[in-house]
Amino acid sequence: MGSGFDFKVSVMWESVPILLTGMKLTIIITVLGLVSGFILGTVFGLMKISRNLFFRKLGGFYVESIRGTPLMVQVMFIYFGLPLAIGMRVPPMLAGVTAIGVNSGAYIAEIVRGAFQSIERGQTEAGRSIGLTHLQTLYYVIWPQALKRMIPPLGNQFIISLKDTSLLVVVGVGELTRTGQEIIAANFRAFEVWLTVAVMYFVMTMSIAKVLNVIERKLEI
Amino acid sequence: MTTTMIEIDNLYKRFGDLEVLKGIDLSVSQGEVTVIMGPSGSGKSTLLRCINRLEEITSGTVTVDGYDVTDPETNINFVRTEAGMVFQQFNLFPHMTALGNVTLGPLKVRKMERGEAEKLGLDLLKKVGLSDKANVYPDHLSGGQKQRVAIARSLALKPKVMLFDEPTSALDPELVGEVLEVMKQLGREGMTMVVVTHEMNFAREVADRVIFMDEGIIIEEDAPEAIFSNPRHERTKSFLGKVI
Numbered sequence: 001m002g003s004g005f006d007f008k009v010s011v012m013w014e015s016v017p018i019l020l021t022g023m024k025l026t027i028i029i030t031v032l033g034l035v036s037g038f039i040l041g042t043v044f045g046l047m048k049i050s051r052n053l054f055f056r057k058l059g060g061f062y063v064e065s066i067r068g069t070p071l072m073v074q075v076m077f078i079y080f081g082l083p084l085a086i087g088m089r090v091p092p093m094l095a096g097v098t099a100i101g102v103n104s105g106a107y108i109a110e111i112v113r114g115a116f117q118s119i120e121r122g123q124t125e126a127g128r129s130i131g132l133t134h135l136q137t138l139y140y141v142i143w144p145q146a147l148k149r150m151i152p153p154l155g156n157q158f159i160i161s162l163k164d165t166s167l168l169v170v171v172g173v174g175e176l177t178r179t180g181q182e183i184i185a186a187n188f189r190a191f192e193v194w195l196t197v198a199v200m201y202f203v204m205t206m207s208i209a210k211v212l213n214v215i216e217r218k219l220e221i
Numbered sequence: 222m223t224t225t226m227i228e229i230d231n232l233y234k235r236f237g238d239l240e241v242l243k244g245i246d247l248s249v250s251q252g253e254v255t256v257i258m259g260p261s262g263s264g265k266s267t268l269l270r271c272i273n274r275l276e277e278i279t280s281g282t283v284t285v286d287g288y289d290v291t292d293p294e295t296n297i298n299f300v301r302t303e304a305g306m307v308f309q310q311f312n313l314f315p316h317m318t319a320l321g322n323v324t325l326g327p328l329k330v331r332k333m334e335r336g337e338a339e340k341l342g343l344d345l346l347k348k349v350g351l352s353d354k355a356n357v358y359p360d361h362l363s364g365g366q367k368q369r370v371a372i373a374r375s376l377a378l379k380p381k382v383m384l385f386d387e388p389t390s391a392l393d394p395e396l397v398g399e400v401l402e403v404m405k406q407l408g409r410e411g412m413t414m415v416v417v418t419h420e421m422n423f424a425r426e427v428a429d430r431v432i433f434m435d436e437g438i439i440i441e442e443d444a445p446e447a448i449f450s451n452p453r454h455e456r457t458k459s460f461l462g463k464v465i
Contacts, residue, residue, distance in 0.1 A: 120310075120312075122308060122310050122312035123312060123314065125275055125306075125308070125312065126308065126312035126313070126314070126371075126374075127314075128275065128298075128301060129273060129275065129301055129305070129306040129308075129375070130301065130302070130305070130325065130326035130330060130374060130375065130377075130378055131298045131299065131301045131302035131326060131330040131378060132298070132325075132326070132329060132330060133298055136329055136330075140325060140329060141314055141325075144316045145314075145315065145316055148316070
């Protein structure tokens with residue numbers, strides 16, 4: 001090749017140990033972000049189907065405003081914008097987890113709402129007819145069934161959020177993408193390093209997909 | 222001496238502009254088996270669902286065992302344990318075994334100990350002929366078996382009244398008998414029952430009274446033999462003519 005490009009597998013191998021530290025952070029941010037996203041999503045998703053108009057509006061506002069703006073802007077807002085208003089620096093890690101949590105929460109809220117609404121009304125009626133309260137019916141009757149229906153779309157969201165963590169590069173969180181950038185800044189081997197980074201993301205998303213497959217088969221979804 | 226179990230007075234129910242019940246008066250005594258018949262859309266299911274307030278009542282009063290169902294002060298969850306309901310579509314909880322379905326009420330509503338609830342649950346499953354299905358999930362039960370579990374689930378709250386909303390309409394014909402058998406047994410044991418059904422034989426054998434509804438009102442009521450052999454109203458005649 002006249003351009004002088006020579007592909008070196010050894011560069012890929014050499015970058016792995018450092019990239020692994022970034023991958024570890026990517027996993028931590030994803031897990032923390034999704035746990036918060038799941039909590040937010042459940043709360044706001046239930047608000048959207050609440051009988052109370054105020055809660056319905058609030059849930060709608062959250063979902064629409066987050067879904068309607070780019071994650072990149074949300075990240076920048078939390079990291080660069082918010083500190084000016086609250087007069088306090090937001091550590092990059094916290095900003096990252098918050099952004100992923102708030103962002104995935106909006107999508108998860110829609111997943112939760114859809115799953116709850118897909119449970120036949122007869123289930124609620126059966127629960128209420130044996131004397132369960134509204135909340136007991138939600139908890140013992142509807143929630144377990146809805147959760148099962150939520151698993152495939154949740155898996156999808158987990159994969160999206162994991163990849164979204166790469167955007168946190170803009171606030172300097174040392175996750176996988178950022179680590180890759182740093183290695184390239186030192187060795188200029190963009191081809192090998194980005195390829196390695198891509199493979200590592202792929203391994204993580206495939207693992208999520210595989211785990212979900214097993215769960216789905218176990219639960220006979 | 223007869224005690225009144227259900228008292229319905231001038232009951233109206235509207236869905237938006239649609240008036241489904243137009244002034245129903247009905248009194249059901251303890252131990253009485255009442256069958257409600259009528260064409261589709263006549264309001265019979267709605268009437269039944271007003272008794273345990275699965276439908277909000279537009280006006281009028283409904284009392285169950287002396288509790289005013291329409292009074293906001295009344296603990297409706299308690300009234301619902303007094304009036305068990307069996308649905309056309311069974312509505313078993315698919316994520317619980319047959320025993321799980323039956324014990325949920327005792328455990329969460331009656332706050333019974335698990336051991337005690339399970340003993341009660343197994344007794345009731347035995348009563349409906351499903352001792353061997355305690356640990357089976359609804360997906361693996363036939364329609365008739367599902368409905369019998371649903372009956373056991375309601376009975377687990379020890380209700381004073383049982384409401385049946387077309388309990389055999391969703392069943393294959395060969396499965397209807399096993400459900401009716403359980404219901405007849407209940408009737409013979411003295412359970413107060415209100416049953417929306419078109420099963421003539423059930424009405425003949427067990428019902429004390431048949432009520433015929435059309436367009437939101439009760440147009441005729443009588444003992445089963447009398448109403449079947451000698452209906453007074455034209456609408457009852459034409460309906461019975463189609464059903465028999």
